[in-house]
Amino acid sequence: MKGPLFYSKILLFGEYGIIKDSKGLSIPYNFYNGALKTDGLQSEISIKSNSNLKRFVEYLKEISPELVTFDLATLKNDLDAGMYFDSSIPQGYGVGSSGALVAAIYDKYAYDKITVLENLTREKLLTLKNIFSEMESFFHGKSSGLDPLNSYLSIPILINSKDNIEATGIPSQRSDGTGAVFLLDSGIIGETAPMVSIFMENMKQEGFRKMLKNQFIKHTDACVDDFLKGDFKSLFLNTKKLSKVALNHFKPMIPLQFHELWKNGLDTNDYYLKLCGSGGGGYILGFTEDIEKARQSLKDYKLEVVYNF
Structure with a gap:
């Protein structure tokens, strides 16, 4: 089994400032990606990922069901069967390794999930951001939820303020550009x-x-x-x-x-x-x-x- 790919992200602008309501701009970075995988735990990295995910499940149980609920029984069974997160995203590099993992778990196991194909109103984006913020706090102690949001939607996100975010377009790249x-x-x-x-x-x-x-x-x-x-x-x-x-x-x-x-x-x-x-x-x-x-x-x-x- 191999799930869909979730990409790394780059926060072009907004580091630290967005904690205090500055603008921010986050873009997907497709060079790195990760996916949930079950093919036998054959390496130290996959064994470590599997045991981290088992700890993550315990944490997910604590999240308010009013915010989001998960099919924890299936998730637990999949982990017992050796599922892990197979990722090329370097950890501790500021390109969203835990964000991609959070996006993958939400995508596969959340009930009533908001999908990428819906009309993503500001309200839906904020709901997703809040869910992801809670989920990712397991890894960072405090998370804005933006990394998983970017990874989940795979589109540039403009942060106008804490409660005002929108999907956005960025100028096309110029392959011959020197900048x-x-x-x-x-x-x-x-x-x-x-x-x-x-x-x-x-x-x-x-x-x-x-x-x-x-x-x-x-x-x-x-x-x-x-x-x-x-x-x-x-x-x-x-x-x-x-x-x-x-x-x-x-x-x-x-x-x-x-x-x-x-x-x-x-x-x-x-x-x-x-x-x-x-x-x-x-x-x-x-x-x-x-x-x-x-x-x-x-x-x-x-x-x-x-x-x-």
């Missing part, structure tokens, strides 16, 4: 929960809250608007501002050995870096007007182009 969004592999696994704790601790300081509202969220919102309009000239100006604010105020989320690289991008304008997800490791997101120049500047690192314009 690009890319992923830079930090080579370190990031942990979401400790990074979110640092952020929440910082939020207790008035100065940090002010900076978040007047700079971080302001630039994030501008980047989302620019990207959706296809105004890439303005996008680069605003991404530079966002990159600078992140370097000044989100240092703990940026692995130490990348501080210099981050600053170098701001100084040379060859590329601008930003957090991909919660940071602390995993991928770092990069924006450049000239991908060849960026490749040259970052020649010691592995770049994966996500989007060309």
